[in-house]
Structure formats: structure tokens, C-alpha cells
Amino acid sequence: MTLNKKTFITFPSPAKLNLFLHIVGRMDNGYHQLETVFQFLDYHDTIAFNVTVDKTITLLTPIPGVDNHDNLIVKAAELLQSYTNCQQGVDIKLDKRLPMGGGLGGGSSNAATVLLALNALWRTKLTTAQLADLGLKLGADVPIFIHGFAAFAQGIGEQLTPASPKTYWYLISKPNCSISTQSVFTATDLTRDTPSIRYSDENIDNYHNDCQFWVIKHYPEVAKLLAWLIEYAPSQMTGTGACIFSRFSSKHDACYVQSLLPTGIESFVAEGLNQSPLHAAIAAVNDN
Ligand SMILES: C[C@](O)(CO)[C@H](O)COP(=O)(O)OP(=O)(O)OC[C@H]1O[C@@H](n2ccc(N)nc2=O)[C@H](O)[C@@H]1O
Numbered sequence: 001m002t003l004n005k006k007t008f009i010t011f012p013s014p015a016k017l018n019l020f021l022h023i024v025g026r027m028d029n030g031y032h033q034l035e036t037v038f039q040f041l042d043y044h045d046t047i048a049f050n051v052t053v054d055k056t057i058t059l060l061t062p063i064p065g066v067d068n069h070d071n072l073i074v075k076a077a078e079l080l081q082s083y084t085n086c087q088q089g090v091d092i093k094l095d096k097r098l099p100m101g102g103g104l105g106g107g108s109s110n111a112a113t114v115l116l117a118l119n120a121l122w123r124t125k126l127t128t129a130q131l132a133d134l135g136l137k138l139g140a141d142v143p144i145f146i147h148g149f150a151a152f153a154q155g156i157g158e159q160l161t162p163a164s165p166k167t168y169w170y171l172i173s174k175p176n177c178s179i180s181t182q183s184v185f186t187a188t189d190l191t192r193d194t195p196s197i198r199y200s201d202e203n204i205d206n207y208h209n210d211c212q213f214w215v216i217k218h219y220p221e222v223a224k225l226l227a228w229l230i231e232y233a234p235s236q237m238t239g240t241g242a243c244i245f246s247r248f249s250s251k252h253d254a255c256y257v258q259s260l261l262p263t264g265i266e267s268f269v270a271e272g273l274n275q276s277p278l279h280a281a282i283a284a285v286n287d288n
């Protein structure tokens with residue numbers, strides 16, 4: 001008897017922070033011109049892949065409330081398969097840890113992990129630039145996860161200049177609300193005219209998040225938690241929220257404030273990274 005045991009290969013799908021987020025304009029198609037610095041976190045979802053010989057793409061672990069056809073994992077796999085006319089398929093398992101709708105870029109990160117991992121496992125041989133272009137069709141945040149280095153981003157978030165912002169230990173706290181990115185970007189009272197900056201890592205503390213001003217006006221849960229956290233450490237919202245990151249020079253201090261958080265606030269402690277942990281895993285597959 002032959003046992004047909006599946007072999008899954010796993011890859012991390014990390015979170016990102018927007019260390020600041022300026023809106024400097026709006027384009028005719030409604031998309032916003034941003035200036036932001038992305039940094040990664042040493043905290044991630046895990047995605048496992050088993051390549052198959054027919055063309056079927058199967059997500060074995062659906063996300064409750066997200067139809068598999070709308071899941072960015074399936075969409076990314078289908079996009080790469082059709083773009084490269086690949087004749088192989090894949091079974092995929094997701095272990096979700098990143099809070100959804102929190103501004104940590106979980107869905108975009110998942111899409112980038114799928115594109116990079118399947119490009120290696122299917123041997124479809126697209127370049128990083130081609131994968132970033134494909135990823136941009138799925139979301140403005142996908143290219144940063146494809147490139148995998150901390151960066152000052154412009155355009156809609158896809159024009160990347162490598163940066164080396166200081167790395168801290170972060171306490172990430174999620175107020176008890178979920179904020180859709182679209183609702184923030186379609187708001188009439190959002191500030192969209194912050195002057196363009198000449199970015200330098202040294203001046204990062206002078207910059208802010210334009211979306212935060214809008215969110216704290218409309219979501220008292222966020223305003224309240226932010227006011228509480230600021231008493232302990234410099235704290236700011238990431239992306240369009242709702243998660244808030246508070247920075248510390250040690251893991252011990254971050255965990256201490258975490259232990260004091262009001263009851264019912266979802267949170268985790270993680271280290272900031274200027275390189276995505278995904279890329280070492282991809283390099284290991286490409287070397288084999
Ligand atoms: C807020 C950020 O996370 C900051 O990094 C991103 O700008 C959002 O990235 P994302 O979730 O990958 O964004 P998409 O899935 O492309 O778009 C979600 C929604 O945000 C709006 N959107 C997104 C990016 C951008 N620069 N301007 C926008 O107005 C889009 O119109 C869309 O309605």
C-alpha cells in the first residue's frame with residue numbers, strides 16, 4: 001500500500017505598520033496619494049502550500065465571513081496561475097493570527113506571501129518587479145510585502161524608497177471596533193492636503209497619521225484607548241486603523257503596559273523589523 005501523504009511547506013505572512021501616514025492629494029480615480037513609512041513586525045500569519053499536479057486551487061481553511069472566492073489568498077494564486085499559464089495547482093492552509101481590518105495589512109500580506117511562495121514552488125520565475133505589479137492589482141499594500149524592505153512609500157503606496165527607521169518593541173492594541181479602509185478614504189471631512197515632505201529617518205517623529213485625526217473624531221473607542229496608551233508611551237494608529245502601536249525600548253516594558261490594558265482589548269507585543277521574515281524563507285526554497 002502506498003500512503004499518499006501531503007507535504008506542506010510553510011511561509012510567514014507578516015504584519016506591517018505605517019509609522020506615519022500623510023495624505024498629500026487625491027487622484028481622478030479616487031485613490032489617495034500617500035507618503036508613509038512601512039516597517040514590518042515579527043508577528044505573522046502562517047500559510048502552508050502543497051503543490052498539486054492538476055490546476056485546482058483549494059483553500060482548506062476558509063476565513064469565517066470571507067467567501068473563498070473573495071479571499072486574497074485564492075485571488076493571488078489564481079492571478080499568478082493565469083498570468084503565467086501554470087498547469088499546476090495547490091492546496092493552501094492559513095493559520096490566521098493578525099487581526100482583520102486593523103490597519104496591519106493582513107490581507108495584502110497574505111496575497112504577497114502567496115505570490116512569492118507559489119512563484120518559487122511552481123517555478124514560474126517572475127521577477128520581484130513583475131510580482132509587485134501583479135500584486136498591485138489586488139491591493140495598494142501588496143507591493144511593500146513583495147519587496148520586503150522597510151521603505152518610504154509614495155504614490156498610492158507602491159513607489160518605494162528603502163528606509164532604515166529605528167526599530168522598537170511595539171505593543172499593538174486593537175480597540176473594540178473594525179474600521180473599513182474604504183469608509184475612511186471616502187469621508188468628506190478627511191484631511192487630504194498635507195504638504196509633501198523630504199523624508200529622513202531622523203525626522204520621523206515630526207510626522208503624523210492624517211487618518212488618525214478623522215478616526216478619533218468618529219470612533220470614540222479609538223480616541224479613548226489612544227489617550228490611555230499615550231500616558232505610557234508614544235502611540236499612534238497604523239494605516240486607517242483601528243490598531244494602535246505604542247513603542248518601547250524593551251520587550252519587558254511593552255509586556256508590562258500590555259498587562260495593564262483595559263479588559264477586553266485584543267493585543268500583542270512584537271519587534272519592529274526592517275526586513276520581512278518572508279524573504280529568508282523564499283530564498284531557502286529558491287536555493288534548493
Ligand atoms: C491604508 C493603507 O493600508 C496604508 O498602507 C493602504 O493605503 C490601503 O491599502 P489596501 O488595503 O491594500 O488598499 P486597497 O485594497 O487597494 O483599497 C482599499 C480602499 O482604499 C482606497 N485607497 C487605497 C489606497 C490609496 N492609496 N488610496 C485609496 O483611496 C481604495 O479606493 C479602496 O476603496
Ligand SMILES: Nc1ncnc2c1ncn2[C@@H]1O[C@H](COP(=O)(O)OP(=O)(O)OP(=O)(O)O)[C@@H](O)[C@H]1O
Nearest residue numbers: 071072100101102103104105106107108110181239
Ligand atoms: N486573506 C485575507 N486576510 C484578511 N482579510 C482578507 C483576506 N482576504 C480578504 N480579506 C478581506 O479584507 C478585509 C481587510 O482585511 P485586512 O486584515 O487586510 O485589513 P487591514 O489590516 O485593515 O488592511 P489595510 O491595512 O491594508 O487597510 C477583511 O475584512 C476581509 O473581508
